[in-house]
Amino acid sequence: MINSTHKIKIAIASGKGGTGKTFVATNLFYALQQAKIPVTIVDCDAEEPNVHLFISGCLTKSFDVTQKVPVINESICTHCGRCHKYCSYNAIFHVPTLQVIKVMEDLCHGCGACFVACNDSAITEKQSVLGTVKRFDLANQFTMIEGRTKIGVYSSVKLIKAAIAEAGSDSVVLFDSPPGTSCPFIQTAHLADFVVLVTEPTPFGLSDLKQSVETLADMNKPMGVVVNRAGIGNSDVYNYLKEKKIPLLMEIPFSREIALTYSKGLLISAMDEVWLGKFRQLFDTLTPHSWK
Amino acid sequence: MEIAVISGKGGTGKSSFAASLASLAKNILLADCDVDAANQYLLFQPQHTEEEVFVSGQKAVIDYSVCTNCGKCIDYCGFDAITTVDGKVEITKISCDGCRLCERVCPFKAISMIDNDKSRLYSGTFRYGHMVYGRLAPGEENSGRLVSLVREKSKQMAVENDHDLILYDGPPGIGCPVISTITGIDKVIIVTEPTRSGLHDLQRAMDAVFHFRIFAMVVINKYDLNHEMTTEIKQYCKLNNVPVVAMLPFDPVVTEAMVNGKSYVEWAPDSVVSINTSRVWEIIKTRTP
Numbered sequence: 260m261i262n263s264t265h266k267i268k269i270a271i272a273s274g275k276g277g278t279g280k281t282f283v284a285t286n287l288f289y290a291l292q293q294a295k296i297p298v299t300i301v302d303c304d305a306e307e308p309n310v311h312l313f314i315s316g317c318l319t320k321s322f323d324v325t326q327k328v329p330v331i332n333e334s335i336c337t338h339c340g341r342c343h344k345y346c347s348y349n350a351i352f353h354v355p356t357l358q359v360i361k362v363m364e365d366l367c368h369g370c371g372a373c374f375v376a377c378n379d380s381a382i383t384e385k386q387s388v389l390g391t392v393k394r395f396d397l398a399n400q401f402t403m404i405e406g407r408t409k410i411g412v413y414s415s416v417k418l419i420k421a422a423i424a425e426a427g428s429d430s431v432v433l434f435d436s437p438p439g440t441s442c443p444f445i446q447t448a449h450l451a452d453f454v455v456l457v458t459e460p461t462p463f464g465l466s467d468l469k470q471s472v473e474t475l476a477d478m479n480k481p482m483g484v485v486v487n488r489a490g491i492g493n494s495d496v497y498n499y500l501k502e503k504k505i506p507l508l509m510e511i512p513f514s515r516e517i518a519l520t521y522s523k524g525l526l527i528s529a530m531d532e533v534w535l536g537k538f539r540q541l542f543d544t545l546t547p548h549s550w551k
Numbered sequence: 552m553e554i555a556v557i558s559g560k561g562g563t564g565k566s567s568f569a570a571s572l573a574s575l576a577k578n579i580l581l582a583d584c585d586v587d588a589a590n591q592y593l594l595f596q597p598q599h600t601e602e603e604v605f606v607s608g609q610k611a612v613i614d615y616s617v618c619t620n621c622g623k624c625i626d627y628c629g630f631d632a633i634t635t636v637d638g639k640v641e642i643t644k645i646s647c648d649g650c651r652l653c654e655r656v657c658p659f660k661a662i663s664m665i666d667n668d669k670s671r672l673y674s675g676t677f678r679y680g681h682m683v684y685g686r687l688a689p690g691e692e693n694s695g696r697l698v699s700l701v702r703e704k705s706k707q708m709a710v711e712n713d714h715d716l717i718l719y720d721g722p723p724g725i726g727c728p729v730i731s732t733i734t735g736i737d738k739v740i741i742v743t744e745p746t747r748s749g750l751h752d753l754q755r756a757m758d759a760v761f762h763f764r765i766f767a768m769v770v771i772n773k774y775d776l777n778h779e780m781t782t783e784i785k786q787y788c789k790l791n792n793v794p795v796v797a798m799l800p801f802d803p804v805v806t807e808a809m810v811n812g813k814s815y816v817e818w819a820p821d822s823v824v825s826i827n828t829s830r831v832w833e834i835i836k837t838r839t840p
Contacts, residue, residue, distance in 0.1 A: 307755060347608075347609075348650075372655065413726065437724075439587035461809055467588045491803065515776065518773075519777055522776055
């Protein structure tokens with residue numbers, strides 16, 4: 260039966276890279292799929308998307324995400340320099356004395372200020388590709404969506420938004436978030452109802468966890484923590500969670516078996532019923548009544 | 552000479568490896584370019600830190616004593632950052648890109664810009680030389696620009712203090728901050744791990760490195776966790792003429808060292824990871840002009 264708890268959006272995130280975000284997100288997806296709860300997973304780590312290594316389906320849709328960049332018609336341009344002045348990203352290179360004007364497309368954010376600036380209608384727009392969003396359907400109501408940036412693109416934010424929009428809101432939606440606490444992460448977390456932070460109990464893990472927690476607290480986002488590779492490191496992460504009253508949702512011990520399964524691109528919850536049960540349980544602890 | 556350690560995928564052990572290389576070098580400028588999640592300072596506790604404010608950009612704010620809620624700014628914003636909430640025009644802080652277009656088009660001059668000034672650039676000394684690192688405040692953008700400043704500062708301090716070698720601990724991914732880290736440097740060491748994700752991200756990182764025509768070397772960390780994947784990574788590297796300069800086994804001493812505030816070559820100099828890492832250092836040293 261589908262109810263409102265089956266429509267929440269959960270971001271799986273971490274400040275530090277490689278703590279096991281994708282591991283948690285993909286196994287959670289599998290556990291929901293096995294429980295016949297409609298679910299969509301969105302790979303928002305558009306610089307290095309990895310979900311497709313663990314979950315495959317039929318490619319049913321693919322589209323480019325673009326942004327507008329200016330094209331300056333030099334036969335009309337009067338070299339007044341207003342577009343250069345309006346550009347906040349130094350994307351218009353202008354040497355008036357030499358009558359040189361050039362658009363640096365890599366630096367352009369597509370804000371459109373230069374179009375407004377130009378009084379001579381010398382600027383037209385063209386579309387520049389930022390990356391691709393692909394939709395893979397596994398079966399009715401089970402979907403994987405991937406955002407993938409083109410190499411050399413400055414920001415993945417627009418692509419992430421497009422990938423998340425493609426997911427809609429008729430199922431549980433899991434976001435495999437980009438690492439860090441800058442804009443790509445914030446955009447992803449902003450669109451989620453709950454954020455699961457995955458960390459490891461080490462000094463690097465704790466330092467990065469603190470940054471993520473502070474960022475999410477500023478955003479008033481409900482959150483919980485999964486400690487991966489439990490058993491390595493020390494107890495500082497646990498003390499921190501207690502002190503901040505942040506729920507510890509799950510512990511995943513360090514094991515060579517789990518590491519090996521992951522390394523092959525396989526899901527532990529598909530290999531081992533105990534883990535299937537644990538991830539199903541993780542979802543239950545995330546239903547709204549437990550955090551509201 | 553400038554060398555960067557990058558990884559594509561996060562968590563492959565890039566920072567621990569870079570910290571160990573720095574410990575072996577003894578006289579070095581170490582710069583942490585992972586401005587989103589700087590970690591080297593945790594191990595090396597740098598001293599006499601100089602702190603500089605980094606303005607990462609600007610955000611638009613509305614003066615409601617002047618705003619007439621005409622909505623012109625909404626039409627012009629290219630980032631969907633301005634909406635009407637209960638008849639009142641509001642800017643969503645996290646979506647604002649700081650382009651200033653709304654400020655320019657507002658007929659009532661009700662919009663002004665404020666600096667994002669929470670990010671910092673730090674520099675100082677540590678036990679093996681000098682250290683530079685940046686910390687980007689949560690939610691602030693322009694990490695590539697901060698990385699460029701980290702590099703400028705590093706080069707300047709290296710000259711002032713006679714360091715021949717600058718080692719950059721790079722950010723994960725292949726986006727703007729990574730490009731800023733590797734543009735124009737001499738060598739890149741890519742630290743990977745024998746997992747499907749590790750190989751996939753290595754390939755994306757390698758494409759970025761080839762794009763900038765930089766000499767690359769690969770280190771396979773935790774190679775014994777999956778021998779088949781390790782073989783696959785080695786074949787991929789061979790095919791692309793990129794040397795695999797070290798294979799490091801999985802060893803709990805790496806985490807133990809971190810917990811004790813040391814690099815692993817300091818903590819366990821006789822371990823296989825340390826011995827193999829020192830071979831990489833020998834390669835770098837002999838090839839340094």
